[in-house]
Amino acid sequence: MLDDTDRRLLRHLLAEPALGTAELAARAGLTTATCWRRLERLTERGVIGARQAVIDWRRLGYEVEVSLRFTLDKTDPRAFDEFLAAARTVPEVIGIETFLGRVDVRLNVIARDMKHYQELYRSRILSLPHITDIEALMLVATIREAEALPL
Template identity: 40%
Template sequence: MIDLDETDRQILRALRQDASLSAGELGRRFGLSQPACWRRVKRLTEAGVLTGRRLVLDREALGFGVTVFLGVKLATKGRVSLDEFERAASAIPEVQTVEHVLGLFDYRIRVVARDLPDFERVLRRRIMTLPGAGNVEANVMLSEERLPGPL
Protein backbone atom coordinates (compact mmCIF):
# COMPACT_ATOMS: atom_id res chain seq x y z
CA MET A 1 0.00 0.00 0.00
CA ILE A 2 1.30 3.43 -0.95
CA ASP A 3 1.28 6.36 1.46
CA LEU A 4 -0.73 9.23 -0.07
CA ASP A 5 -0.58 12.84 1.06
CA GLU A 6 -3.27 15.46 0.40
CA THR A 7 -1.60 16.63 -2.83
CA ASP A 8 -1.62 13.04 -4.16
CA ARG A 9 -5.32 12.83 -3.32
CA GLN A 10 -6.01 16.14 -5.08
CA ILE A 11 -4.16 14.91 -8.17
CA LEU A 12 -6.17 11.67 -8.16
CA ARG A 13 -9.47 13.57 -7.83
CA ALA A 14 -8.51 15.91 -10.68
CA LEU A 15 -7.47 13.01 -12.95
CA ARG A 16 -10.67 11.15 -12.10
CA GLN A 17 -12.63 14.13 -13.43
CA ASP A 18 -10.40 14.66 -16.48
CA ALA A 19 -7.72 12.06 -17.25
CA SER A 20 -6.33 14.21 -20.07
CA LEU A 21 -4.90 16.86 -17.71
CA SER A 22 -1.18 17.39 -18.25
CA ALA A 23 1.39 17.44 -15.46
CA GLY A 24 1.81 21.16 -16.15
CA GLU A 25 -1.92 21.85 -15.70
CA LEU A 26 -2.07 19.71 -12.56
CA GLY A 27 1.00 21.49 -11.19
CA ARG A 28 -0.57 24.93 -11.77
CA ARG A 29 -3.74 23.82 -9.97
CA PHE A 30 -1.92 22.49 -6.91
CA GLY A 31 1.11 24.78 -6.66
CA LEU A 32 3.69 22.34 -8.02
CA SER A 33 6.18 22.59 -10.83
CA GLN A 34 5.49 20.49 -13.92
CA PRO A 35 8.43 18.11 -13.16
CA ALA A 36 7.36 17.68 -9.52
CA CYS A 37 3.80 16.90 -10.56
CA TRP A 38 5.00 14.53 -13.29
CA ARG A 39 7.12 12.65 -10.68
CA ARG A 40 4.06 12.28 -8.44
CA VAL A 41 1.92 10.93 -11.30
CA LYS A 42 4.76 8.58 -12.29
CA ARG A 43 5.07 7.33 -8.68
CA LEU A 44 1.31 6.74 -8.48
CA THR A 45 1.42 4.87 -11.79
CA GLU A 46 4.41 2.72 -10.81
CA ALA A 47 2.73 1.87 -7.48
CA GLY A 48 -0.36 0.66 -9.37
CA VAL A 49 -2.65 3.37 -7.99
CA LEU A 50 -3.14 4.75 -11.53
CA THR A 51 -3.59 1.83 -13.90
CA GLY A 52 -4.51 3.65 -17.07
CA ARG A 53 -6.73 6.26 -18.57
CA ARG A 54 -10.01 5.64 -20.26
CA LEU A 55 -12.44 7.45 -22.42
CA VAL A 56 -16.04 7.66 -21.22
CA LEU A 57 -18.52 7.54 -24.08
CA ASP A 58 -22.04 8.94 -23.93
CA ARG A 59 -24.16 5.82 -24.50
CA GLU A 60 -27.31 7.77 -25.38
CA ALA A 61 -25.50 9.94 -27.92
CA LEU A 62 -24.33 6.72 -29.58
CA GLY A 63 -27.87 5.36 -29.71
CA PHE A 64 -27.80 3.06 -26.66
CA GLY A 65 -30.78 4.30 -24.64
CA VAL A 66 -31.25 1.30 -22.35
CA THR A 67 -28.93 -0.03 -19.64
CA VAL A 68 -29.88 -3.25 -17.86
CA PHE A 69 -28.24 -4.93 -14.88
CA LEU A 70 -28.55 -8.69 -14.96
CA GLY A 71 -28.18 -11.09 -12.08
CA VAL A 72 -27.15 -14.48 -13.47
CA LYS A 73 -27.19 -17.71 -11.49
CA LEU A 74 -25.26 -20.53 -13.10
CA ALA A 75 -27.30 -23.68 -13.67
CA THR A 76 -24.46 -26.12 -14.02
CA LYS A 77 -21.70 -25.27 -11.59
CA GLY A 78 -18.99 -27.83 -12.02
CA ARG A 79 -19.90 -28.71 -15.61
CA VAL A 80 -18.92 -25.31 -16.91
CA SER A 81 -15.91 -23.40 -15.69
CA LEU A 82 -16.29 -19.87 -14.41
CA ASP A 83 -13.58 -18.80 -16.86
CA GLU A 84 -15.58 -20.22 -19.77
CA PHE A 85 -18.71 -18.30 -18.69
CA GLU A 86 -16.73 -15.08 -18.15
CA ARG A 87 -14.97 -15.32 -21.52
CA ALA A 88 -18.24 -15.94 -23.36
CA ALA A 89 -20.07 -13.12 -21.54
CA SER A 90 -17.20 -10.68 -22.10
CA ALA A 91 -17.24 -11.44 -25.84
CA ILE A 92 -20.79 -10.06 -26.22
CA PRO A 93 -20.44 -6.50 -27.60
CA GLU A 94 -23.39 -5.14 -25.60
CA VAL A 95 -21.92 -6.37 -22.29
CA GLN A 96 -20.13 -3.57 -20.43
CA THR A 97 -19.07 -5.39 -17.25
CA VAL A 98 -19.02 -8.95 -15.94
CA GLU A 99 -18.66 -9.18 -12.16
CA HIS A 100 -18.38 -12.41 -10.17
CA VAL A 101 -20.31 -11.74 -6.94
CA LEU A 102 -21.54 -13.40 -3.75
CA GLY A 103 -25.23 -13.53 -2.94
CA LEU A 104 -28.35 -14.63 -4.78
CA PHE A 105 -26.57 -14.58 -8.12
CA ASP A 106 -23.16 -15.74 -9.28
CA TYR A 107 -22.65 -12.86 -11.72
CA ARG A 108 -23.76 -9.27 -12.20
CA ILE A 109 -23.64 -8.14 -15.82
CA ARG A 110 -24.19 -4.64 -17.19
CA VAL A 111 -25.72 -4.62 -20.68
CA VAL A 112 -26.46 -1.69 -22.99
CA ALA A 113 -28.97 -1.83 -25.83
CA ARG A 114 -30.58 0.56 -28.27
CA ASP A 115 -34.06 0.00 -26.83
CA LEU A 116 -36.09 -2.71 -25.05
CA PRO A 117 -36.67 -4.84 -28.20
CA ASP A 118 -32.92 -4.72 -28.84
CA PHE A 119 -32.26 -5.77 -25.23
CA GLU A 120 -34.74 -8.64 -25.61
CA ARG A 121 -32.81 -9.82 -28.66
CA VAL A 122 -29.51 -9.68 -26.73
CA LEU A 123 -31.07 -11.51 -23.80
CA ARG A 124 -32.62 -14.31 -25.87
CA ARG A 125 -29.87 -14.83 -28.43
CA ARG A 126 -26.75 -14.09 -26.42
CA ILE A 127 -27.21 -14.02 -22.64
CA MET A 128 -29.51 -17.03 -22.30
CA THR A 129 -27.19 -19.10 -24.52
CA LEU A 130 -24.10 -18.48 -22.39
CA PRO A 131 -22.45 -21.69 -21.16
CA GLY A 132 -23.96 -22.59 -17.80
CA ALA A 133 -26.47 -19.72 -17.69
CA GLY A 134 -29.44 -20.53 -15.49
CA ASN A 135 -31.73 -18.05 -13.76
CA VAL A 136 -31.48 -14.46 -14.96
CA GLU A 137 -33.01 -11.41 -13.30
CA ALA A 138 -33.06 -8.07 -15.11
CA ASN A 139 -33.18 -4.58 -13.63
CA VAL A 140 -33.56 -1.71 -16.09
CA MET A 141 -31.65 1.42 -15.10
CA LEU A 142 -34.00 4.40 -14.92
CA SER A 143 -31.37 7.04 -14.13
CA GLU A 144 -27.77 7.33 -13.02
CA GLU A 145 -27.37 9.94 -10.33
CA ARG A 146 -23.69 9.67 -9.52
CA LEU A 147 -20.66 8.30 -11.25
CA PRO A 148 -18.18 6.51 -8.97
CA GLY A 149 -15.49 8.78 -7.63
CA PRO A 150 -12.03 8.10 -6.30
CA LEU A 151 -11.67 6.06 -3.14
Protein backbone atom coordinates in the same frame (compact mmCIF):
# COMPACT_ATOMS: atom_id res chain seq x y z
CA MET B 1 0.85 6.07 1.70
CA LEU B 2 -0.51 9.32 0.22
CA ASP B 3 0.44 12.76 1.45
CA ASP B 4 -1.59 15.96 1.05
CA THR B 5 0.18 16.83 -2.21
CA ASP B 6 -0.65 13.41 -3.71
CA ARG B 7 -4.28 13.80 -2.67
CA ARG B 8 -4.47 17.29 -4.17
CA LEU B 9 -2.92 16.02 -7.38
CA LEU B 10 -5.38 13.09 -7.54
CA ARG B 11 -8.37 15.39 -6.91
CA HIS B 12 -7.39 17.55 -9.88
CA LEU B 13 -6.69 14.48 -12.00
CA LEU B 14 -10.10 12.98 -11.17
CA ALA B 15 -11.84 16.27 -11.95
CA GLU B 16 -10.18 16.55 -15.38
CA PRO B 17 -8.34 13.38 -16.48
CA ALA B 18 -7.37 14.86 -19.86
CA LEU B 19 -5.19 17.60 -18.36
CA GLY B 20 -1.61 17.65 -19.54
CA THR B 21 1.13 17.39 -16.93
CA ALA B 22 2.00 21.12 -17.08
CA GLU B 23 -1.60 22.25 -16.51
CA LEU B 24 -2.14 19.59 -13.83
CA ALA B 25 1.03 20.78 -12.07
CA ALA B 26 -0.10 24.40 -12.17
CA ARG B 27 -3.52 23.55 -10.72
CA ALA B 28 -1.97 21.39 -7.99
CA GLY B 29 0.64 24.03 -7.15
CA LEU B 30 3.62 21.94 -8.26
CA THR B 31 6.43 22.26 -10.75
CA THR B 32 5.96 20.22 -13.91
CA ALA B 33 8.92 17.98 -13.00
CA THR B 34 7.61 17.31 -9.48
CA CYS B 35 4.13 16.60 -10.85
CA TRP B 36 5.54 14.16 -13.42
CA ARG B 37 7.62 12.34 -10.78
CA ARG B 38 4.64 12.04 -8.45
CA LEU B 39 2.41 10.76 -11.26
CA GLU B 40 5.06 8.19 -12.17
CA ARG B 41 5.36 7.08 -8.53
CA LEU B 42 1.56 6.81 -8.15
CA THR B 43 1.40 4.80 -11.38
CA GLU B 44 4.24 2.47 -10.31
CA ARG B 45 2.45 1.86 -6.98
CA GLY B 46 -0.75 1.03 -8.84
CA VAL B 47 -2.70 3.98 -7.40
CA ILE B 48 -3.20 5.32 -10.93
CA GLY B 49 -4.12 2.46 -13.25
CA ALA B 50 -4.75 4.40 -16.44
CA ARG B 51 -6.18 7.56 -17.86
CA GLN B 52 -9.06 6.59 -20.07
CA ALA B 53 -11.84 8.03 -22.15
CA VAL B 54 -15.35 7.73 -20.78
CA ILE B 55 -17.77 7.28 -23.65
CA ASP B 56 -21.43 8.14 -23.18
CA TRP B 57 -23.06 5.18 -24.92
CA ARG B 58 -26.45 6.94 -24.80
CA ARG B 59 -25.12 9.55 -27.21
CA LEU B 60 -24.23 6.69 -29.53
CA GLY B 61 -27.87 5.61 -29.69
CA TYR B 62 -28.09 3.06 -26.86
CA GLU B 63 -31.18 3.92 -24.81
CA VAL B 64 -31.62 0.77 -22.70
CA GLU B 65 -29.41 -0.55 -19.90
CA VAL B 66 -30.22 -3.76 -18.08
CA SER B 67 -28.41 -5.40 -15.18
CA LEU B 68 -28.70 -9.17 -15.48
CA ARG B 69 -27.98 -11.29 -12.41
CA PHE B 70 -27.09 -14.91 -13.06
CA THR B 71 -26.94 -17.99 -10.91
CA LEU B 72 -24.76 -20.62 -12.53
CA ASP B 73 -24.68 -24.42 -12.33
CA LYS B 74 -22.02 -24.86 -9.67
CA THR B 75 -21.93 -28.64 -10.14
CA ASP B 76 -19.78 -28.09 -13.25
CA PRO B 77 -16.25 -26.96 -12.33
CA ARG B 78 -15.91 -25.18 -15.69
CA ALA B 79 -19.17 -23.21 -15.35
CA PHE B 80 -17.69 -19.87 -14.31
CA ASP B 81 -14.84 -19.87 -16.82
CA GLU B 82 -17.03 -20.96 -19.73
CA PHE B 83 -19.81 -18.50 -18.85
CA LEU B 84 -17.38 -15.59 -18.51
CA ALA B 85 -15.58 -16.45 -21.74
CA ALA B 86 -18.88 -16.55 -23.63
CA ALA B 87 -20.16 -13.33 -22.02
CA ARG B 88 -16.99 -11.48 -23.10
CA THR B 89 -17.88 -12.15 -26.75
CA VAL B 90 -21.16 -10.19 -26.55
CA PRO B 91 -20.32 -6.60 -27.62
CA GLU B 92 -23.33 -5.12 -25.80
CA VAL B 93 -22.05 -6.41 -22.44
CA ILE B 94 -20.36 -3.35 -20.93
CA GLY B 95 -19.68 -4.78 -17.48
CA ILE B 96 -19.04 -8.19 -15.94
CA GLU B 97 -18.83 -8.71 -12.18
CA THR B 98 -18.64 -11.86 -10.08
CA PHE B 99 -20.04 -12.26 -6.56
CA LEU B 100 -20.12 -14.57 -3.60
CA GLY B 101 -23.65 -15.43 -2.53
CA ARG B 102 -26.92 -16.25 -4.26
CA VAL B 103 -25.97 -14.28 -7.39
CA ASP B 104 -22.83 -15.51 -9.12
CA VAL B 105 -22.38 -13.05 -11.99
CA ARG B 106 -23.83 -9.71 -13.03
CA LEU B 107 -23.73 -8.48 -16.61
CA ASN B 108 -24.52 -4.90 -17.52
CA VAL B 109 -25.99 -4.89 -21.00
CA ILE B 110 -26.89 -2.00 -23.30
CA ALA B 111 -29.25 -1.97 -26.27
CA ARG B 112 -30.50 0.61 -28.75
CA ASP B 113 -34.13 0.05 -27.76
CA MET B 114 -36.42 -2.63 -26.31
CA LYS B 115 -36.68 -4.48 -29.62
CA HIS B 116 -32.88 -4.68 -29.85
CA TYR B 117 -32.70 -5.80 -26.19
CA GLN B 118 -35.29 -8.53 -26.80
CA GLU B 119 -33.32 -9.82 -29.81
CA LEU B 120 -30.07 -9.68 -27.87
CA TYR B 121 -31.62 -11.45 -24.87
CA ARG B 122 -33.07 -14.26 -26.94
CA SER B 123 -30.14 -14.80 -29.30
CA ARG B 124 -27.06 -14.06 -27.17
CA ILE B 125 -27.92 -13.98 -23.45
CA LEU B 126 -30.08 -17.09 -23.19
CA SER B 127 -27.45 -19.06 -25.11
CA LEU B 128 -24.75 -18.37 -22.53
CA PRO B 129 -23.65 -21.65 -20.89
CA HIS B 130 -24.41 -22.99 -17.41
CA ILE B 131 -27.28 -20.64 -16.47
CA THR B 132 -29.68 -21.91 -13.81
CA ASP B 133 -31.43 -18.59 -13.08
CA ILE B 134 -31.56 -15.02 -14.45
CA GLU B 135 -32.93 -11.88 -12.86
CA ALA B 136 -33.20 -8.70 -14.94
CA LEU B 137 -33.18 -5.18 -13.54
CA MET B 138 -33.79 -2.38 -16.03
CA LEU B 139 -32.10 0.92 -15.29
CA VAL B 140 -34.61 3.74 -14.94
CA ALA B 141 -32.32 6.56 -13.80
CA THR B 142 -28.82 7.09 -12.48
CA ILE B 143 -29.10 9.35 -9.47
CA ARG B 144 -25.42 9.48 -8.56
CA GLU B 145 -22.29 8.14 -10.16
CA ALA B 146 -19.14 8.38 -8.09
CA GLU B 147 -16.65 10.32 -10.18
CA ALA B 148 -14.48 11.39 -7.30
CA LEU B 149 -13.02 9.74 -4.26
CA PRO B 150 -12.97 11.25 -0.77
CA LEU B 151 -9.33 12.36 -1.03
